[in-house]
Amino acid sequence: MATINVVNVAKKHTFSWYEKFYFYSIGKGLGITMKHFLKAAFLKGVVTVEYPEVKKQYSSRFRGMHSMKRDEQGRERCTACFCCMWICPANAIQIDASEVTPERQHLHPEDKYAKRFEIDLLRCIFCGLCEEACPKGAIYLDGGGEMAADNRQDLILTKERMMEKKGGAILGQRN
Ligand code: SF4
Ligand code: SF4
Structure with missing residues (x-):
């Protein structure tokens, strides 16, 4: 009877020394937040609106109140x-x-x-x-x-x- 050898190919992730200290991940997260904050504060054309002062037009297919x-x-x-x-x-x-x-x-x-x-x-x-x-x-x-x-x-x-x-x-x- 033939035998099948199953080889475990899943690689174990090894963390580098800076990943083990979380500072890298925290800094990376803060960087993304700051990037979006600065974009929203200084650039035009961002997707958010200053609701409720500014209101977006609903799609003609939107189902709202009767x-x-x-x-x-x-x-x-x-x-x-x-x-x-x-x-x-x-x-x-x-x-x-x-x-x-x-x-x-x-x-x-x-x-x-x-x-x-x-x-x-x-x-x-x-x-x-x-x-x-x-x-x-x-x-x-x-x-x-x-x-x-x-x-x-x-x-x-x-x-x-x-x-x-x-x-x-x-x-x-x-x-
Ligand atoms: S009132 Fe009843 S039929 Fe009309 S949209 Fe609401 S759930 Fe649907
Ligand atoms: S009860 Fe009035 S709103 Fe409802 S289906 Fe009849 S006519 Fe239309």
């Missing part, structure tokens, strides 16, 4: 059809629908509207399915990405916070 849209006549596009709520995999959307009364008819295109429309940002996974499922083009994830808060309530997006003002700007979101 906003709700109005139609050309300034009416709320949402007709409380529940498609977004049913498709949401995180169960983050809560809607209470209500019938449109005669005095509200100029505000809504159909006979039903969302009296309460809330999105829990602590549950939302920003998958964008609500935007895709909406048959009315009423909800978009184009509301920016700055959503830090120090209490849970600030992370519930209400309809009033999401609703587009007549003319385009979004109400209530922190910029």
Whole structure:
């Protein structure tokens, strides 16, 4: 029967005398830090920005906080059809629908509207399915990405916070 000889080819690393004292590694690390510090302090074109004074433009594909849209006549596009709520995999959307009364008819295109429309940002996974499922083009994830808060309530997006003002700007979101 043939025998196989296994040869251990892994070389043992031997440390030089200066590596054993760590000063070399510490100095090397400090050198890299200083290089980046000086570059950021004196050279133009570095990749960082002075946030929050300076803000970078989001990509058009960025999915941020939700906003709700109005139609050309300034009416709320949402007709409380529940498609977004049913498709949401995180169960983050809560809607209470209500019938449109005669005095509200100029505000809504159909006979039903969302009296309460809330999105829990602590549950939302920003998958964008609500935007895709909406048959009315009423909800978009184009509301920016700055959503830090120090209490849970600030992370519930209400309809009033999401609703587009007549003319385009979004109400209530922190910029
Ligand atoms: S983005 Fe996804 S997880 Fe968030 S509310 Fe819409 S469907 Fe739900
Ligand atoms: S946002 Fe769109 S999908 Fe959701 S309830 Fe309103 S109309 Fe329906």
